[in-house]
Amino acid sequence: MAAVIDEEQVWHIAKLARLNLSDDEVQLFAGQLAEIFAYFRILDTVDTEGVEPLAHALAVTNVLREDEPADSLCSEKALANAPQREQGFFRVPKVLDQGSGT
Amino acid sequence: MININGLAVEPIIGLEIHVQLATRTKMWCGCKRAFGAEPNSRVCPVCLGLPGALPVMNRRAVELAVRTALALNCRTAGFTTWDRKSYYYPDLPKNYQISQYDRPLSYGGVFEFPFANRISRVRIIRAHLEEDAGKNVHDFPGCSAVDLNRAGTPLLEIVSEPELHSADQTREFAVQLHRLVRYLGVSEANMQEGQMRFEPNINLRILKDGEIYTTPIVEVKNLNSFRALHGAVACEITRQVEGWQETGVVATTGNKSNRGWDDEREATVAQREKEEAHDYRYFPDPDLVPLELDEAWVAELKEHMPELPIPRTERFISEYKVPASDAPALVDDRATADLLDQAAEFGGDKSTLAKHFLSFWARHANERGTPIADLGISSKHLAELARLQCEGTINATATAQVADQMIARVAHRFSGGGHESSSESEHPAEAKLSPRAIAEQLGVLQSRDEDQIATWVEQALASNQKAVQDAISNQKKLKAARGFLTGQVMTISGGQADPKMVGALIEEKLAEIGQSKV
Numbered sequence: 001m002a003a004v005i006d007e008e009q010v011w012h013i014a015k016l017a018r019l020n021l022s023d024d025e026v027q028l029f030a031g032q033l034a035e036i037f038a039y040f041r042i043l044d045t046v047d048t049e050g051v052e053p054l055a056h057a058l059a060v061t062n063v064l065r066e067d068e069p070a071d072s073l074c075s076e077k078a079l080a081n082a083p084q085r086e087q088g089f090f091r092v093p094k095v096l097d098q099g100s101g102t
Numbered sequence: 103m104i105n106i107n108g109l110a111v112e113p114i115i116g117l118e119i120h121v122q123l124a125t126r127t128k129m130w131c132g133c134k135r136a137f138g139a140e141p142n143s144r145v146c147p148v149c150l151g152l153p154g155a156l157p158v159m160n161r162r163a164v165e166l167a168v169r170t171a172l173a174l175n176c177r178t179a180g181f182t183t184w185d186r187k188s189y190y191y192p193d194l195p196k197n198y199q200i201s202q203y204d205r206p207l208s209y210g211g212v213f214e215f216p217f218a219n220r221i222s223r224v225r226i227i228r229a230h231l232e233e234d235a236g237k238n239v240h241d242f243p244g245c246s247a248v249d250l251n252r253a254g255t256p257l258l259e260i261v262s263e264p265e266l267h268s269a270d271q272t273r274e275f276a277v278q279l280h281r282l283v284r285y286l287g288v289s290e291a292n293m294q295e296g297q298m299r300f301e302p303n304i305n306l307r308i309l310k311d312g313e314i315y316t317t318p319i320v321e322v323k324n325l326n327s328f329r330a331l332h333g334a335v336a337c338e339i340t341r342q343v344e345g346w347q348e349t350g351v352v353a354t355t356g357n358k359s360n361r362g363w364d365d366e367r368e369a370t371v372a373q374r375e376k377e378e379a380h381d382y383r384y385f386p387d388p389d390l391v392p393l394e395l396d397e398a399w400v401a402e403l404k405e406h407m408p409e410l411p412i413p414r415t416e417r418f419i420s421e422y423k424v425p426a427s428d429a430p431a432l433v434d435d436r437a438t439a440d441l442l443d444q445a446a447e448f449g450g451d452k453s454t455l456a457k458h459f460l461s462f463w464a465r466h467a468n469e470r471g472t473p474i475a476d477l478g479i480s481s482k483h484l485a486e487l488a489r490l491q492c493e494g495t496i497n498a499t500a501t502a503q504v505a506d507q508m509i510a511r512v513a514h515r516f517s518g519g520g521h522e523s524s525s526e527s528e529h530p531a532e533a534k535l536s537p538r539a540i541a542e543q544l545g546v547l548q549s550r551d552e553d554q555i556a557t558w559v560e561q562a563l564a565s566n567q568k569a570v571q572d573a574i575s576n577q578k579k580l581k582a583a584r585g586f587l588t589g590q591v592m593t594i595s596g597g598q599a600d601p602k603m604v605g606a607l608i609e610e611k612l613a614e615i616g617q618s619k620v
Contacts, residue, residue, distance in 0.1 A: 070132025089247030
């Protein structure tokens with residue numbers, strides 16, 4: 001079976017995931033990922049005609065909570081693991097725009 | 103089609119709207135939703151994205167989302183699921199946003215609103231639930247700072263079809279939608295606090311020499327005022343015409359771009375494209391099980407839908423006989439519109455009641471910076487005041503005076519002059535606000551005592567013989583003379599005589615005098 005992942009795709013995914021990979025690593029992972037994908041291809045042999053895609057591994061729905069406030073962490077605790085802080089904020093390298101604008 | 107630089111141009115505009123839902127807590131955790139709280143004080147392991155923390159859906163957020171979907175005539179999905187939209191940004195602690203990709207909570211709606219003397223009909227592609235990001239702050243030198251209080255706030259994303267065709271129409275759509283979500287109580291939609299944000303997609307169809315050219319689509323990100331929305335759309339229309347004339351570039355797959363809005367320059371500006379930013383690698387969130395919206399649940403939510411602002415405006419125009427231009431002022435604030443409806447239930451002339459709302463009640467509300475509903479005047483007293491004027495018990499001037507007094511007394515009561523009571527009968531403090539009692543105390547009740555009015559009329563006629571002569575001998579002067587005499591009676595009575603009764607009595611007396619002369 002042909003490789004479904006090449007080095008260019010590994011570069012692309014690494015960039016999206018903010019991973020700094022060396023050329024050697026890219027080559028290594030491309031090979032490994034191709035093997036993994038090939039292995040998954042076994043699933044293609046199963047007849048899924050007329051079978052609904054599964055939305056979740058558990059056959060459970062509607063796990064909801066009431067809109068009742070619970071305690072938050074204090075900002076001291078929230079920032080406890082932050083590498084850098086700035087007056088109650090998480091300090092990060094300078095970003096240019098206003099926000100991710102979800 | 104409009105004409106720009108000698109070209110026939112049709113703008114094509116779609117809108118994405120983000121609305122923060124008015125829940126008490128966040129979408130997936132019990133942290134309070136709060137604007138302006140101390141940075142990073144409304145956070146917990148779930149909304150900080152700490153390892154091992156598990157999100158749990160907020161029932162209220164789901165219900166508010168469904169309510170909005172129903173008001174937008176959307177179909178609700180019986181089965182809806184959650185997906186992770188992955189991207190790296192400092193304001194996104196998990197490095198993915200929980201959103202809905204291929205099975206949104208609702209879809210296929212339509213929103214109709216009046217615009218330019220017609221009904222605009224804009225289809226809604228989908229309305230789905232997701233979570234807001236935190237906030238990046240740029241107040242410190244050499245770094246950015248992140249406050250995650252907003253992270254995980256329930257957010258409804260509404261996406262329209264590109265069926266708007268001008269900046270004015272786009273703004274009106276946004277204004278109507280803003281009013282709708284406030285009416286439904288699903289969002290405070292405070293624009294300054296970013297609780298409602300707009301992202302228009304804009305491009306143009308340009309007709310030249312029988313050919314149609316389509317310009318590349320531009321999305322303007324994160325607009326949080328109607329003015330910015332209008333400005334951004336208007337600016338893009340001109341800019342894209344000029345751009346096309348210069349370069350001839352038309353839309354192709356992949357040449358859509360993002361721009362921002364510069365409030366000071368009042369122009370859209372190119373945004374640095376985050377490379378491959380659109381590769382979000384959506385995949386199902388294994389932490390959240392699907393949501394089933396069964397018919398009974400949806401039906402129950404449907405049952406509690408209020409009358410929506412646009413049909414209510416139409417009803418007010420016909421029922422309260424208010425001009426179409428004034429109706430929105432009565433409808434915009436739902437509590438005020440409800441109060442008007444409640445006052446009308448006491449009977450009496452609805453048009454007088456509405457006029458009071460539009461005149462002195464609106465003035466008092468403006469002076470206090472509150473809606474009329476928060477003035478503290480009960481529907482019963484609002485109705486009573488309107489009735490007093492309608493019956494002719496007090497005149498228009500006195501009505502406004504009584505209203506002033508009612509307001510003054512409410513203010514006194516709120517400042518500690520009164521006390522709470524739960525008794526069934528009217529509390530003394532309540533009784534003090536009774537328009538009839540106030541009118542009596544002010545001495546502005548109009549006299550309907552026939553003998554008293556007859557005496558005033560006699561006095562007026564006796565001291566104005568010239569007018570009497572004019573009235574009975576000169577048909578041309580009759581009307582003016584009668585008006586003059588009525589005015590004299592009103593003066594003598596100190597404004598207390600019922601003008602209708604005065605008019606009738608003067609007519610009667612003049613007829614008598616006329617008869618005796620023959």
